[in-house]
Amino acid sequence: xxxxxxxxxxxxxxxxxxxxxxxxxxxxxxxxxxxxxxxxxxxxxxxxxxxxxxxxxxxxxxxxxxxxxxxxxxxxxxxxxxxxxxxxxxxxxxxxxxxxxxxxxxxxxxxxxxxxxxxxxxxxxxxxxxxxxxxxxxxxxxxxxxxxxxxxxxxxxxxxxxxxxxxxxxxxxxxxxxxxxxxxxxxxxxxxxxxxxxxxxxxxxxxxxxxxxxxxxxxxxxxxxxxxxxxxxxxxxxxxxxxxxxxxxxxxxxxxxxxxxxxxxxxxxxxxxxxxxxxxxxxxxxxxxxxxxxxxxxxxxxxxxxxxxxxxxxxxxxxxxxxxxxxxxxxxxxxxxxxxxxxxxxxxxxxxxxxxxxxxxxxxxxxxxxxxxxxxxxxxxxx
Numbered sequence: 001x002x003x004x005x006x007x008x009x010x011x012x013x014x015x016x017x018x019x020x021x022x023x024x025x026x027x028x029x030x031x032x033x034x035x036x037x038x039x040x041x042x043x044x045x046x047x048x049x050x051x052x053x054x055x056x057x058x059x060x061x062x063x064x065x066x067x068x069x070x071x072x073x074x075x076x077x078x079x080x081x082x083x084x085x086x087x088x089x090x091x092x093x094x095x096x097x098x099x100x101x102x103x104x105x106x107x108x109x110x111x112x113x114x115x116x117x118x119x120x121x122x123x124x125x126x127x128x129x130x131x132x133x134x135x136x137x138x139x140x141x142x143x144x145x146x147x148x149x150x151x152x153x154x155x156x157x158x159x160x161x162x163x164x165x166x167x168x169x170x171x172x173x174x175x176x177x178x179x180x181x182x183x184x185x186x187x188x189x190x191x192x193x194x195x196x197x198x199x200x201x202x203x204x205x206x207x208x209x210x211x212x213x214x215x216x217x218x219x220x221x222x223x224x225x226x227x228x229x230x231x232x233x234x235x236x237x238x239x240x241x242x243x244x245x246x247x248x249x250x251x252x253x254x255x256x257x258x259x260x261x262x263x264x265x266x267x268x269x270x271x272x273x274x275x276x277x278x279x280x281x282x283x284x285x286x287x288x289x290x291x292x293x294x295x296x297x298x299x300x301x302x303x304x305x306x307x308x309x310x311x312x313x314x315x316x317x318x319x320x321x322x323x324x325x326x327x328x329x330x331x332x333x334x335x336x337x338x339x340x341x342x343x344x345x346x347x348x349x350x351x352x353x354x355x356x357x358x359x360x361x362x363x364x365x366x367x368x369x370x371x372x373x374x375x376x377x378x379x380x381x382x383x
């Protein structure tokens with residue numbers, strides 16, 4: 001399996017200026033290629049190369065590999081755009097946003113990530129430096145740093161394509177590394193995980209990962225943003241720019257911690273992990289206006305992706321189950337009734353009388369569906 005490892009570059013001022021010029025040249029070329037692709041209706045890499053390859057090399061001073069990566073980047077961007085349009089992520093047919101996406105060429109920010117391959121980037125792990133291509137020539141001895149795990153990963157694992165990224169005035173390389181994937185275990189049951197807003201995750205063992213602190217943190221950040229936007233001074237705008245990704249980084253760290261805890265427990269007990277398939281939940285759920293912000297900021301997809309790759313690295317099966325009625329169905333007797341859930345936290349079965357936390361009851365149902373789904377696929381003839 002492939003993982004992305006982030007390392008921080010420590011260029012000198014001259015090296016930093018050349019890296020910036022490189023990103024500007026590559027993304028200006030990408031925007032021009034996107035216009036040609038839109039005007040000609042050619043979006044396949046090989047065919048588009050015939051229209052633009054020589055021109056962007058000459059006009060923007062790009063090397064052969066950089067020019068090919070620019071063209072591929074444009075083709076990939078249009079492929080993603082087409083997929084988003086097909087999935088309805090840019091609105092219904094005829095909507096203003098969708099019309100703009102379908103008619104206007106894609107444009108690239110000057111600091112959009114630029115891919116590098118082994119011909120353009122090489123690693124000197126002993127010196128902890130890289131040799132990297134720029135429009136001003138190849139720079140050797142550009143220092144990099146990272147956590148011990150990150151540095152070890154790029155030094156010991158096969159490194160594929162890397163992306164050069166400038167973020168908040170700092171330089172990074174996002175390196176793709178190949179990790180050997182262990183065989184999946186034959187699970188002894190499943191650990192069900194109910195994902196939510198009040199509780200970010202609640203598993204079938206009764207472990208709760210409350211969302212109170214994270215939701216409170218998000219509300220404080222929203223209030224601070226409103227105050228800074230209302231102030232609208234130069235220093236307030238500068239502070240807004242500095243803080244713009246702080247909330248996202250904090251939420252990602254919380255999700256990493258929760259996912260690691262869940263996978264560790266599954267490994268310890270030899271079980272698989274069962275989660276709800278929440279695809280399209282934002283389109284299905286109808287909420288009052290004050291609750292829409294909370295749902296929009298709910299990063300359940302990110303937590304699910306963290307669970308998926310951490311489980312794969314550990315050899316733990318992860319299955320997605322149908323989420324319908326998990327919160328209304330009794331895990332003990334199977335009775336389903338809307339009235340079984342009188343409020344957000346409480347589950348009280350009107351048939352057998354069992355009382356439990358609503359999310360714990362849902363997690364137990366998810367665990368049972370995980371067992372049934374796994375058995376149906378992997379042991380179809382078991383007695």
